[in-house]
Amino acid sequence: MFSNDAFSFACMKATVAFFILITFCSCNESTNDIHGTWTVDSKFYRATCNITETNDAVKGQVLYYNDDTTVYTYNEGEAKNYFFNNIKVKNGGYVDAISGATKTGEQLVTLKLRHKDTLDITRYVMNKPLKETWIRIK
Numbered sequence: 431m432f433s434n435d436a437f438s439f440a441c442m443k444a445t446v447a448f449f450i451l452i453t454f455c456s457c458n459e460s461t462n463d464i465h466g467t468w469t470v471d472s473k474f475y476r477a478t479c480n481i482t483e484t485n486d487a488v489k490g491q492v493l494y495y496n497d498d499t500t501v502y503t504y505n506e507g508e509a510k511n512y513f514f515n516n517i518k519v520k521n522g523g524y525v526d527a528i529s530g531a532t533k534t535g536e537q538l539v540t541l542k543l544r545h546k547d548t549l550d551i552t553r554y555v556m557n558k559p560l561k562e563t564w565i566r567i568k
Contacts, residue, residue: 464517464524464543467493478514479564490514492556517541
């Protein structure tokens with residue numbers, strides 16, 4: 431039915447296509463799945479943050495913040511404030527790898543996507559972890 435050459439060529443094409451597909455899928459690691467608008471579920475403050483790509487860096491811009499002492503609302507045209515300055519993929523999660531920062535031995539802020547709409551944030555205050563949950567609203 432098929433000659434050996436035609437069958438071998440078809441197998442080779444299928445194998446090459448398979449490896450190209452696997453390589454493409456495994457190299458497509460990005461922070462796109464955390465992009466969006468998030469609200470903070472914290473007993474210490476209320477906040478809304480927009481994680482987006484700005485000037486080739488993934489940042490978490492503060493849209494609203496209120497800790498009953500300081501209240502901030504971002505208005506278009508004002509200087510932007512950020513929770514995170516340079517989010518990078520690391521070990522199946524994300525870290526805020528602040529560009530230009532020197533090594534100080536401090537713990538990095540980590541972001542872990544628990545669910546597509548739930549983000550676990552761990553910050554370190556005086557070397558103690560402070561965990562927060564952020565919920566996607568957009």
